[in-house]
Amino acid sequence: xxxxxxxxxxLSIQEGEDVTMNCSYxxxxxxxxxxxxxxxxxxxQLILIRSNEREKRSxxxxxxxxxxxxxSSLSITGTLATxxxxxxxxxxxxxxxxxxxxxxxxxxxxx
Amino acid sequence: EAAVTQSPRNKxxxxxxxxxLSCNQTNNHNNMYWYRQDTGHGLRLIHYSYGAGSTEKxxxxxxxxxxxxxxxxxxxxxxxxxPSQTSVYFCASGDHSYQAPLFGEGTRLSVL
Numbered sequence: 001x002x003x004x005x006x007x008x009x010x011l012s013i014q015e016g017e018d019v020t021m022n023c024s025y026x027x028x029x030x031x032x033x034x035x036x037x038x039x040x041x042x043x044x045q046l047i048l049i050r051s052n053e054r055e056k057r058s059x060x061x062x063x064x065x066x067x068x069x070x071x072s073s074l075s076i077t078g079t080l081a082t083x084x085x086x087x088x089x090x091x092x093x094x095x096x097x098x099x100x101x102x103x104x105x106x107x108x109x110x111x
Numbered sequence: 112e113a114a115v116t117q118s119p120r121n122k123x124x125x126x127x128x129x130x131x132l133s134c135n136q137t138n139n140h141n142n143m144y145w146y147r148q149d150t151g152h153g154l155r156l157i158h159y160s161y162g163a164g165s166t167e168k169x170x171x172x173x174x175x176x177x178x179x180x181x182x183x184x185x186x187x188x189x190x191x192x193x194p195s196q197t198s199v200y201f202c203a204s205g206d207h208s209y210q211a212p213l214f215g216e217g218t219r220l221s222v223l
Contacts, residue, residue, distance in 0.1 A: 040217075042216055044211075098169065099156075100156060101154040
């Protein structure tokens with residue numbers, strides 16, 4: 001696998017709290033993507049961060065990428081119950097033709 | 112509206128039987144993908160395709176075949192299904208991995 005550990009496999013938090021999840025990758029990549037998967041649905045992209053970007057924001061989401069340590073994080077501020085989902089980091093295989101996913105972090109947000 | 116449609120949505124098969132999972136996309140995307148999802152493993156790439164007539168092996172192709180007869184359709188075939196292939200299977204389409212492939216809603220397969 002080109003993915004290393006994804007820290008914190010499952011998190012349970014209250015609405016309004018902030019949450020951060022991490023993943024590390026083994027092989028060089030120019031892009032890391034974060035996906036969210038809600039129960040019974042396929043994954044949907046949240047944010048894409050390139051190797052020349054250290055940080056990327058989209059609404060309540062913030063992604064970081066540290067190419068020196070080959071790690072990425074996703075933070076959600078002011079969580080809502082609707083943020084309950086599994087979150088995956090992903091990068092591309094050689095040639096950029098297909099996405100390779102990490103094992104995911106389950107986030108449960110209680111109202 | 113862009114869409115990826117999988118059929119069937121649920122399937123129960125017997126060990127040793129043949130199973131075909133179908134995927135149709137209306138997005139005119141060149142690339143299509145099959146993943147399986149298991150607890151603790153995330154989504155793992157089985158096969159993918161660059162276009163009609165092409166198939167490529169992903170990370171876990173053993174026990175699976177794929178067929179891309181047209182731009183719109185991509186099938187995953189289990190010639191001799193085994194209980195270890197019990198899983199949720201997702202199809203996706205995209206033009207490039209950077210462009211956020213669209214995923215179908217999944218097929219839940221149980222092999223008894």
